[in-house]
Amino acid sequence: MSTSGSVGLGSEFPPLATLDAAPGNLRPQTTSFIGREAELAEVQEALKAHRLVTLTGVGGVGKTRLATEVAARLADEFPDGVWIFELAAVADPAAVPDAVAAVLGITQQPGKTVRESVAAALEGRIRLLVFDNCEHVLDAAADLIEAILAASATVRIVATSREGLGVADEQVWPVPSLDLSAGIDSAAVNLFVERAQSVAPRFSMATPDEAGAVVEICRRLDGIPLAIELAASRMASMTASEVRDRLDHRFRLLVGSRRGLERHQTLRHAVAWSYDHLDDAEKTLLERCSVFAGGFDLQSACAVGGFDDADDYAVLDLLDALVRKSLLVADRSSGRTRFSMLETIRQFAEEQLVAGDASDRGPDRACPLLRRA
Numbered sequence: 001m002s003t004s005g006s007v008g009l010g011s012e013f014p015p016l017a018t019l020d021a022a023p024g025n026l027r028p029q030t031t032s033f034i035g036r037e038a039e040l041a042e043v044q045e046a047l048k049a050h051r052l053v054t055l056t057g058v059g060g061v062g063k064t065r066l067a068t069e070v071a072a073r074l075a076d077e078f079p080d081g082v083w084i085f086e087l088a089a090v091a092d093p094a095a096v097p098d099a100v101a102a103v104l105g106i107t108q109q110p111g112k113t114v115r116e117s118v119a120a121a122l123e124g125r126i127r128l129l130v131f132d133n134c135e136h137v138l139d140a141a142a143d144l145i146e147a148i149l150a151a152s153a154t155v156r157i158v159a160t161s162r163e164g165l166g167v168a169d170e171q172v173w174p175v176p177s178l179d180l181s182a183g184i185d186s187a188a189v190n191l192f193v194e195r196a197q198s199v200a201p202r203f204s205m206a207t208p209d210e211a212g213a214v215v216e217i218c219r220r221l222d223g224i225p226l227a228i229e230l231a232a233s234r235m236a237s238m239t240a241s242e243v244r245d246r247l248d249h250r251f252r253l254l255v256g257s258r259r260g261l262e263r264h265q266t267l268r269h270a271v272a273w274s275y276d277h278l279d280d281a282e283k284t285l286l287e288r289c290s291v292f293a294g295g296f297d298l299q300s301a302c303a304v305g306g307f308d309d310a311d312d313y314a315v316l317d318l319l320d321a322l323v324r325k326s327l328l329v330a331d332r333s334s335g336r337t338r339f340s341m342l343e344t345i346r347q348f349a350e351e352q353l354v355a356g357d358a359s360d361r362g363p364d365r366a367c368p369l370l371r372r373a
């Protein structure tokens with residue numbers, strides 16, 4: 001066979017250039033980022049002023065998505081890369097440093113703990129680190145982050161958690177629900193439409209009834225992106241009006257086939273993830289306050305909590321903890337604080353109240369309002 005076509009052809013070739021030569025483990029997102037342009041700008045500004053910004057909020061509100069979008073837009077400012085540590089699967093708090101070290105390829109140094117080794121290895125690095133889902137390993141994540149910030153003045157960190165980490169120079173940044181003020185043109189409705197069309201390409205809001213149903217779905221789901229996406233996934237076999245009419249049973253309705261974390265596969269899992277990490281007193285007060293569909297104040301919480309008036313500071317401490325853990329909303333606009341729950345949280349807490357008071361908790365813990373009813 002003739003070899004004339006290979007005359008002058010070299011026998012060694014340089015390695016192929018890759019499309020992703022940047023250091024780090026930030027992966028491209030598979031879905032579009034809808035709304036939150038203002039929030040993106042605010043978080044980026046916060047990260048310039050503070051070396052640690054913790055995004056807080058209720059489960060499913062979009063903390064992880066916002067954190068990764070911020071990281072992607074700032075990647076060029078960190079020549080040593082953007083690194084994401086997904087802590088949701090880390091069940092043992094003691095394993096947090098090991099999980100981070102494994103991602104970064106850091107080995108334990110002689111005479112140092114793993115945490116100290118990670119912090120030492122990051123000294124002088126210009127990196128952005130994203131610690132995702134810290135709430136169940138809060139103290140361990142805070143200890144590691146504190147050590148990293150003490151060792152390196154050039155590392156910046158974004159964390160996501162139901163509550164702040166309590167680390168020096170931390171900026172806690174609550175992630176709000178998607179905006180609904182623009183009605184049919186709102187970010188929440190745009191998210192519903194795009195996700196609905198991914199499973200039902202012909203989905204549209206061509207009729208006023210369907211358009212109105214979508215707006216009401218988003219409103220009744222509190223603008224929570226995960227809940228909206230799960231509702232939109234039902235468009236493969238239902239109409240928006242049918243979904244709207246079943247929202248009183250949202251925890252049975254809003255289940256999906258999303259791959260990945262179990263707590264993102266159903267609305268119940270997402271809410272239970274937050275609830276399960278409360279202590280018993282916090283769970284009890286949250287459940288009992290679910291009887292207030294229109295919000296409540298400290299005195300009302302004391303009444304259903306079963307505490308004496310002289311002990312209202314105990315209730316206040318619990319309310320403060322529930323606000324910090326993103327399960328209660330505190331409204332101070334009227335000069336006196338009123339507390340409320342997102343309707344999704346209230347329904348879940350009410351379910352726990354009904355199931356618990358009549359069974360294993362006993363009559364001594366039953367809600368006073370229910371006893372009087």
